[in-house]
Amino acid sequence: KAGVTQTPRYLIKTRGQQVTLSCSPISGHRSVSWYQQTPGQGLQFLFEYFSETQRNKGNFPGRFSGRQFSNSRSEMNVSTLELGDSALYLCASSLSGQHTEAFFGQGTRLTVV
């Protein structure tokens, strides 16, 4: 079966712009989590969605938001981009999100200039 798909793979944006990233989970998976990964910072949790509801949110500013659709696909949006938002954004899907394996997408590499 198809894995987790993230689009686009690469993005270059200018400070002040906004961006929307997309994540298509594995079929049947209802939980989608988003992470920001920067060199030396590991995986920083952004938020988690299950059945179109945000269940958890990390410590990121309100410029970072997300949503999940009825087909479990998820999007995250970053408004008013800053240079420090440059990172690899990973999404992960799992059946329920609780004590189950998380399958990661290949990520979207965002560069803010």
Added chain:
Amino acid sequence: GENVEQHPSTLSVQEGDSAVIKCTYSDSASNYFPWYKQELGKRPQLIIDIRSNVGEKKDQRIAVTLNKTAKHFSLHITETQPEDSAVYFCAAPRRDSNYQLIWGAGTKLIIKP
């Protein structure tokens, strides 16, 4: 606050030797501890996990041990091979939510030929 401390940040071992990575968690109620491997340029993938009702779990050359009293768990890789070179992440559930994992900062494992 809650956190997962992971050590060492970098580990260099000779091919064929063993490698041990240790993580310490803060919440005694945590009951699920996964380990993910991220090869250079690739997505993180689950390699092994352990639940709090067991003290050790093995899968070929990989094993994880859990010490609930000391609140730490360790990844053991025996007979290391070049393909073991990667960044390894440990994680534990957040105190008030089993749906969110708190991640360690990662360990870069280098296998020297």
